[in-house]
Amino acid sequence: MPEASLRGKIDGGSNLREAVEDFLYQEAALLDEWRLDEWLKLFTVDARYVVPTTDLPEGDPKKDLVFIDDDIVRLRARVERLKSRHGHREFPWSRTRRFITNVRIKQLEEDKFFVTSSFLVYRFRMGEASPYVGWYEHRLKQAEGELKIYQKRTVLDMEALRDHGAVSIIL
Amino acid sequence: MVELKGLIRDNPETGIFRVHRSAMTSPEILQLEHERVFNKCWLYLCHESEVENPGDYRRRTVAGRPLFFVRGSDGKLRVFLNTCTHRGALICRRDQGNADALQCFYHAWTFNNQGELIGVPDEAGYGKSFNRGEMGLKSPPRVDNYRGFVFISFNPDVEDLVTYLGDARDYIDLVVDQAEEGMRIISGSNRYFVKANWKLLVENSLDGYHVKPTHKTYFEYVTSLGVKTGAVQTAFSRPARVLGNGHAVEEHDGVRGRPIARWSPLFGEENKEEIARIRARLVEKFGEQRTRLMADISRNLLVYPNLMIIDSIDITVRVFWPITPELMEVTAWQLAPKGEKDELLARRLDNFLTFHGPGGFATPDDVEAIESCQAGYKAEGVEWSELSRGMHREAIAEDELQLRAFWRQWYGYLSGLGKVETRDPVVRERSSVAS
Numbered sequence: 001m002p003e004a005s006l007r008g009k010i011d012g013g014s015n016l017r018e019a020v021e022d023f024l025y026q027e028a029a030l031l032d033e034w035r036l037d038e039w040l041k042l043f044t045v046d047a048r049y050v051v052p053t054t055d056l057p058e059g060d061p062k063k064d065l066v067f068i069d070d071d072i073v074r075l076r077a078r079v080e081r082l083k084s085r086h087g088h089r090e091f092p093w094s095r096t097r098r099f100i101t102n103v104r105i106k107q108l109e110e111d112k113f114f115v116t117s118s119f120l121v122y123r124f125r126m127g128e129a130s131p132y133v134g135w136y137e138h139r140l141k142q143a144e145g146e147l148k149i150y151q152k153r154t155v156l157d158m159e160a161l162r163d164h165g166a167v168s169i170i171l
Numbered sequence: 172m173v174e175l176k177g178l179i180r181d182n183p184e185t186g187i188f189r190v191h192r193s194a195m196t197s198p199e200i201l202q203l204e205h206e207r208v209f210n211k212c213w214l215y216l217c218h219e220s221e222v223e224n225p226g227d228y229r230r231r232t233v234a235g236r237p238l239f240f241v242r243g244s245d246g247k248l249r250v251f252l253n254t255c256t257h258r259g260a261l262i263c264r265r266d267q268g269n270a271d272a273l274q275c276f277y278h279a280w281t282f283n284n285q286g287e288l289i290g291v292p293d294e295a296g297y298g299k300s301f302n303r304g305e306m307g308l309k310s311p312p313r314v315d316n317y318r319g320f321v322f323i324s325f326n327p328d329v330e331d332l333v334t335y336l337g338d339a340r341d342y343i344d345l346v347v348d349q350a351e352e353g354m355r356i357i358s359g360s361n362r363y364f365v366k367a368n369w370k371l372l373v374e375n376s377l378d379g380y381h382v383k384p385t386h387k388t389y390f391e392y393v394t395s396l397g398v399k400t401g402a403v404q405t406a407f408s409r410p411a412r413v414l415g416n417g418h419a420v421e422e423h424d425g426v427r428g429r430p431i432a433r434w435s436p437l438f439g440e441e442n443k444e445e446i447a448r449i450r451a452r453l454v455e456k457f458g459e460q461r462t463r464l465m466a467d468i469s470r471n472l473l474v475y476p477n478l479m480i481i482d483s484i485d486i487t488v489r490v491f492w493p494i495t496p497e498l499m500e501v502t503a504w505q506l507a508p509k510g511e512k513d514e515l516l517a518r519r520l521d522n523f524l525t526f527h528g529p530g531g532f533a534t535p536d537d538v539e540a541i542e543s544c545q546a547g548y549k550a551e552g553v554e555w556s557e558l559s560r561g562m563h564r565e566a567i568a569e570d571e572l573q574l575r576a577f578w579r580q581w582y583g584y585l586s587g588l589g590k591v592e593t594r595d596p597v598v599r600e601r602s603s604v605a606s
Contacts, residue, residue: 080388
């Protein structure tokens with residue numbers, strides 16, 4: 001699979017869109033290919049990864065119950081768990097395929113971007129197919145010529161984890 | 172006709188307890204469970220804090236029946252069957268909200284938030300026998316509240332709730348007494364489906380035996396945060412408890428800490444002082460002994476048949492309903508003291524989502540485990556599940572006594588025997604094993 005470059009200067013206009021879309025596709029590819037250590041490198045050390053519950057999409061992890069609220073320490077632990085043969089829900093790993101569309105970009109500061117996109121993530125395992133549908137909110141910043149995620153919020157559109165039983169993969 | 176007699180082998184002579192796996196796969200048995208368990212017992216509906224203000228309502232399905240509960244303008248919490256008394260349409264069509272009145276969209280009959288029918292378009296179209304007063308929303312036959320936990324029963328003759336709860340009451344008290352100003356359900360709930368029989372989640376939730384092998388990655392994670400998990404090796408050696416009526420509790424040392432009064436690194440340096448303050452208050456109010464029970468011991472409480480209150484590194488309230496013999500719907504909430512400090516609440520929520528949440532480091536593996544059991548049953552050939560652990564000795568928390576208690580009462584209800592003795596019978600070989 002060809003690898004998109006994460007590098008390259010962003011000077012606005014089509015270059016910006018191209019760089020951001022490439023970044024999202026690259027992130028999806030790393031996850032689909034279970035290259036989780038490389039995926040971790042997409043995050044800043046002060047990053048946050050949040051997945052709210054299905055009944056409270058606007059949930060604030062400080063005061064509401066959410067599915068996932070990871071700082072970088074817990075995100076690394078999550079990756080370790082997913083790589084372990086004792087992470088039973090994902091051992092053996094499921095097959096996944098991520099589709100990302102409807103990318104919208106808003107420049108927050110010179111080097112900070114707010115990106116929303118729609119996603120469909122199919123997970124196949126043990127004879128079952130379970131699609132996760134929703135939208136992403138990525139907050140990206142450019143540092144030393146590279147885009148990094150400093151906040152990722154995965155908002156699910158489903159009313160419940162009906163076919164899924166859990167959020168066992170990284171969404 | 173289902174042959175119930177062959178479903179459980181409970182043999183005190185040999186110390187063998189087995190459950191026939193058709194109990195987890197048979198549609199006829201699920202039908203019987205609906206008639207003889209879910210239509211007979213008290214069932215958990217909600218916590219009163221979920222509808223705090225007059226007019227607040229939420230809808231919820233209990234034992235497959237659509238219900239909603241609403242705090243009326245008079246301040247009283249009522250529960251209604253979610254069906255129009257006219258032609259049946261759902262009255263409450265949003266998951267939650269606030270309203271003075273709810274109108275059926277089909278023919279625009281309107282009910283106030285106390286369930287009275289207050290509006291019928293062109294009422295003159297009905298004859299003299301039509302009595303609006305009789306056409307209010309219907310409630311389940313029994314509704315009661317024990318210290319904030321609201322239960323319903325579809326059985327008009329069910330015993331009163333306090334009697335039904337039996338010794339499980341004490342354990343609910345241990346939870347509720349933690350709060351200075353009462354408890355509340357935190358917003359945001361976990362709703363997930365598990366492709367397994369509902370009784371497998373009862374077993375899993377009361378089972379101390381699986382914790383170490385199944386949740387290895389979770390303990391690695393908390394160890395990396397500085398929790399001394401060596402103590403987990405002995406945490407589950409407390410005596411097992413059954414509470415009568417099928418209720419049971421699995422108690423273990425709270426080695427990972429407790430949001431009330433037992434600090435561990437999972438609660439962060441910033442909360443050390445607050446946790447010490449809570450402990451001092453508890454000691455003052457309840458004395459050392461009860462404080463130790465409340466603060467140092469974690470417990471997974473089953474309120475029969477399907478409510479789990481997991482009073483541990485957080486307080487998880489979890490209920491689960493069969494959809495088919497091989498599929499259940501689970502909902503879990505977090506209960507916390509009103510007025511809990513923001514920093515402590517944040518840690519409590521962290522603890523929930525890292526362990527008890529379906530996006531955490533433990534619950535996904537429980538889901539995997541019980542789905543795996545259900546999948547394994549398809550092999551047939553092995554007809555019985557083995558639940559004898561600890562039957563030959565004074566059972567401890569990581570034995571299977573609590574599971575047997577559940578199953579004995581389950582059999583009691585299914586076979587029409589009613590309440591049965593759920594403790595292990597005295598086993599002859601016990602003395603020889605102990606020596």
